[in-house]
Amino acid sequence: MKEYHYTGPVEHKFSPYAFNGGTVLAVAGEDFALVASDTRLSEGYSIHSRDSPKCYKLTDTTVIGCSGFHGDCLTLTKIIEARLKMYKHSNNKNMTSGAIAAMLSTILYGRRFFPYYVYNIIGGLDEEGRGAVYSFDPVGSYQRDTYKAGGSASAMLQPLLDNQIGFKNMENVEQVPLSLEKAVQLVKDVFISAAERDVYTGDALKICIITKEGVREEIVPLRKD
Amino acid sequence: MLNISTKTPTGGFSFENTRRNAVLEANLSEKGYSAPNARKTGTTIAGLIFKDGVILGADTRATDDMVVADKNCMKIHYISLSETFFTLPGVAADADVTTQMMSSNVELHSLSTGRPPLVAMVTRQLKQMLFRYQGHIGSSLIVGGVDVNGPQLYSIYPHGSYDKLPFLTMGSGAASAISVFEDRYKPNMELEEAKQLVRDAITAGIFCDLGSGSNVDLCVITDKTVDYLRGYDQPVQKGMRGGTYRYKPGTTAVLTKTVTPLPLDVVDESVQVMDTE
Numbered sequence: 001m002k003e004y005h006y007t008g009p010v011e012h013k014f015s016p017y018a019f020n021g022g023t024v025l026a027v028a029g030e031d032f033a034l035v036a037s038d039t040r041l042s043e044g045y046s047i048h049s050r051d052s053p054k055c056y057k058l059t060d061t062t063v064i065g066c067s068g069f070h071g072d073c074l075t076l077t078k079i080i081e082a083r084l085k086m087y088k089h090s091n092n093k094n095m096t097s098g099a100i101a102a103m104l105s106t107i108l109y110g111r112r113f114f115p116y117y118v119y120n121i122i123g124g125l126d127e128e129g130r131g132a133v134y135s136f137d138p139v140g141s142y143q144r145d146t147y148k149a150g151g152s153a154s155a156m157l158q159p160l161l162d163n164q165i166g167f168k169n170m171e172n173v174e175q176v177p178l179s180l181e182k183a184v185q186l187v188k189d190v191f192i193s194a195a196e197r198d199v200y201t202g203d204a205l206k207i208c209i210i211t212k213e214g215v216r217e218e219i220v221p222l223r224k225d
Numbered sequence: 226m227l228n229i230s231t232k233t234p235t236g237g238f239s240f241e242n243t244r245r246n247a248v249l250e251a252n253l254s255e256k257g258y259s260a261p262n263a264r265k266t267g268t269t270i271a272g273l274i275f276k277d278g279v280i281l282g283a284d285t286r287a288t289d290d291m292v293v294a295d296k297n298c299m300k301i302h303y304i305s306l307s308e309t310f311f312t313l314p315g316v317a318a319d320a321d322v323t324t325q326m327m328s329s330n331v332e333l334h335s336l337s338t339g340r341p342p343l344v345a346m347v348t349r350q351l352k353q354m355l356f357r358y359q360g361h362i363g364s365s366l367i368v369g370g371v372d373v374n375g376p377q378l379y380s381i382y383p384h385g386s387y388d389k390l391p392f393l394t395m396g397s398g399a400a401s402a403i404s405v406f407e408d409r410y411k412p413n414m415e416l417e418e419a420k421q422l423v424r425d426a427i428t429a430g431i432f433c434d435l436g437s438g439s440n441v442d443l444c445v446i447t448d449k450t451v452d453y454l455r456g457y458d459q460p461v462q463k464g465m466r467g468g469t470y471r472y473k474p475g476t477t478a479v480l481t482k483t484v485t486p487l488p489l490d491v492v493d494e495s496v497q498v499m500d501t502e
Contacts, residue, residue, distance in 0.1 A: 045267065045397045045435045152291070164470075171478045185467045192464035197293045199435040225286075225431045225438035225461040 017069050017117045018043055021200030022054050023151035024065030025187060026123035027165065028131030032180050033210045035063040035123035036187045037151075038195070038222060040203040041070060050203040050224065054151075057215055058084060062097045062124035063208045064104075067151035068138070069117035076116050079107060097124035101134035101142055108140030115139050119150040124210055131210075153194035153201045160190055184209065188220055195222040267436020269398030270300060271426045272367045273410060274391045275419035278376045278447035279369040282423040284398065284431050285456075286438035293438070301444045301453065303328070320364040327351060344370040344377040348387055356385030365395045371448045398430025398437040405429045420445065420457075428460050 021042040027034045037054035040047060055065045056077045064080065066073040083103060087095050095103070101122050108116060120136040135148040147165045149157035162168040164186055167175050178186075187207055195202040205220045270283045287295035302324040330350055335342040348368050355362055360383045368379045380395055381387045392410050394402040405426040414422065423443060430437040441458040444451065 042435055047433065047435065169478075170472070170476050172473075172475050182468070189466040189468050189470075192466055195464065196296065199288060199291045199293065199438070222464060223438075223461050 016114075018071070019068070019117075020048070020070040021152050022052075022067040023149065023153040023157065023191070023194055023198065023201045024054050024067045024119070024121050025147075025149045025157060025161075025190070026065060026121045026133040026135075026145075027147045027161075027178070027183050027187065028123065028133040028145070029178050029180060029183055030131065031125075031129055031211065032183070033063075033123040033125060033131035033133065034183055034187055034207055035065045035121065035210070036191065036205060036207040037065050037067065038191060038201045038203060038205055040201065042200050047203075053206040055206060055208045057208065058100060059094045059124075060214050061210060062095075062100055062122060063210060063215060064100075065121045065123070065150070066118045068119050072116040072118045076107070076118050076120075080104065083107070096127055097122060097132050097134070098126060098144075100124075101136075101144075104134075104136060105140040105142050108136065108138065112139050119154075121148050121150050123208075125212065129212055149190075151201075153198035156194050156198060157190050160193070161186075180209070180211075184218070191220075191222060267398075267434075268300060268396030269394065269402050269427050269430025269434055269437040270367055270396050271394040271402045271406065271423055271430075272369045272378045272380075272392065273406065273414075273419060273423060274376045274378050274412075275414045275416065277416065278371045278445065279378055280419050280423045281367060281369045281444045281446070282427045282457075283442050284427055284437040285440045285442060286431075286436070288436055291435070296439050297456075299442065299455070301442055303453075320366065323351070323354070323362065323364050323366070326354075341372065343372045343374065344368060344379065345374075348379040348381060351381050352385045352387050355381065355383060360384040367393055367395055369444075369446060371446055376446070376448075394426065394430075396430070396434075396437065398427075398434030401429040401433040402426035416445070424458050428458070431460060 021040060022038055024035070024037045026036070035055045039051050039053045041049040041052035052070070054067050054073070055063050057063050058080060064077065066076060080100070080103075084095055084100070087099075104120060104122065108120075115138045117138060119138065122134040122136075124132055126132040133145045133148055134142050135145050135150065136142045147161045149161060163170065165178055167173055184207060188205065191201070191205045202223045202225070203221075205222050207218045207220070209216045209218065267286070267288045268284060270281070272279060272281045281301055283300035285295075285297045285300065286293055287298040302320070327347055327350060331342045331347055334346060334350075347370070351366065351368065355364070363383050365383055366381045368381065370377060377389065378391065378393055379387050379389050380393045391412065392406045394406065403426075406422070409422055409425075420443060424441050427441045431439070431441070439459075439461065440456050441460065443454040443457040445454065
């Protein structure tokens with residue numbers, strides 16, 4: 001039988017990270033892409049802000065959503081924007097979505113041993129004008145997806161998207177490609193459901209809709225409790 | 226004889242189970258598992274004394290870590306039938322058992338003394354039990370009621386300390402709620418003003434605390450009546466979904482289907498006559 005002993009007072013080290021909550025979602029369509037996030041910024045049991053969106057516009061064809069530790073989100077987006085400018089000045093053209101994704105992967109891996117605590121999802125149009133979604137882990141592993149949810153309610157949203165967009169676990173269903181209107185309605189509905197059960201998700205939803213005309217924004221209120 | 230459901234130990238504290246728990250914990254972690262954590266409710270509860278009695282209020286969200294487990298749970302529990310005491314479990318499921326135990330103890334005590342029960346008696350029994358368990362029972366409670374000494378309000382913490390005050394809040398949303406009380410509380414308020422104040426305090430917790438949410442439950446206790454206002458206010462509306470998410474029959478794949486008929490034969494038949502005199 002193991003010995004039982006009382007370990008005594010424990011010293012807690014300073015943690016450089018905090019968890020600020022938030023959920024991000026991106027969907028790629030035939031000729032459009034959506035990046036959506038809630039706008040609540042929290043810490044512990046408190047709310048810092050009800051109006052802190054997590055989508056950042058990078059170019060006319062690319063939007064990035066970042067959730068996790070807000071300090072690292074801000075720094076990371078500043079670094080990405082600086083690198084975009086540098087690329088524009090040296091190559092005289094804007095970075096494509098695929099190029100931004102590849103660059104972000106190297107930026108994140110550069111901090112492999114003190115990572116950015118950020119869950120990134122890039123949504124945009126590729127060179128052929130088709131929708132593209134790239135999802136990342138905190139140290140830079142990435143892949144191109146059709147749809148991806150990240151952040152605090154990702155485990156609640158991803159299975160629903162697998163079913164509604166990926167037609168998983170269903171038979172005898174006509175697999176129509178997703179239209180822009182249906183995609184926007186689906187995104188609104190999944191966030192309404194996520195706000196019911198995830199305490200970190202709520203207040204408002206911001207959807208960035210990327211088409212060849214540019215980036216359009218829509219804001220929808222969510223539960224505030 | 227007054228029989229409390231748990232045997233009161235003869236002396237000192239009873240920690241019989243701590244060795245067993247340590248062994249269990251060690252065995253589990255050897256295999257790579259961890260013992261289940263108690264679910265905390267994360268809550269806003271509040272109580273205040275007004276002109277004619279006591280009002281208790283609570284939110285209705287129960288959380289499992291940071292996921293909402295119950296959107297409309299009841300946190301105001303009923304203690305005594307003959308007099309009117311209600312306690313509000315603050316932060317744990319221990320509260321259910323605690324209130325059930327107290328309910329029976331109060332009845333037995335008042336039968337034993339031949340007097341209607343007192344709020345102070347409930348408080349003392351609760352704090353003695355919680356102290357005996359040295360904080361391992363994680364419930365914080367607010368006890369409110371009206372007895373021969375008038376309206377009274379007590380708060381009790383998991384380690385067994387208590388406070389007697391004209392207004393109180395507890396739970397993760399206590400800070401939000403107490404700020405509303407500190408701003409607008411006055412002694413001897415009228416009923417409607419007092420109900421509005423408690424409602425506003427709980428609403429502050431619902432919006433400003435992530436552990437609290439959904440609806441406001443109130444309980445108004447006077448020397449004559451008890452009004453349990455479940456769902457007194459619903460400050461948050463559930464969002465309406467636009468799409469339809471129904472599935473046609475045949476959507477779920479049936480992989481295999483086996484039908485096994487069960488032929489039943491009557492083996493034995495007996496009749497037993499009931500005595501219905």
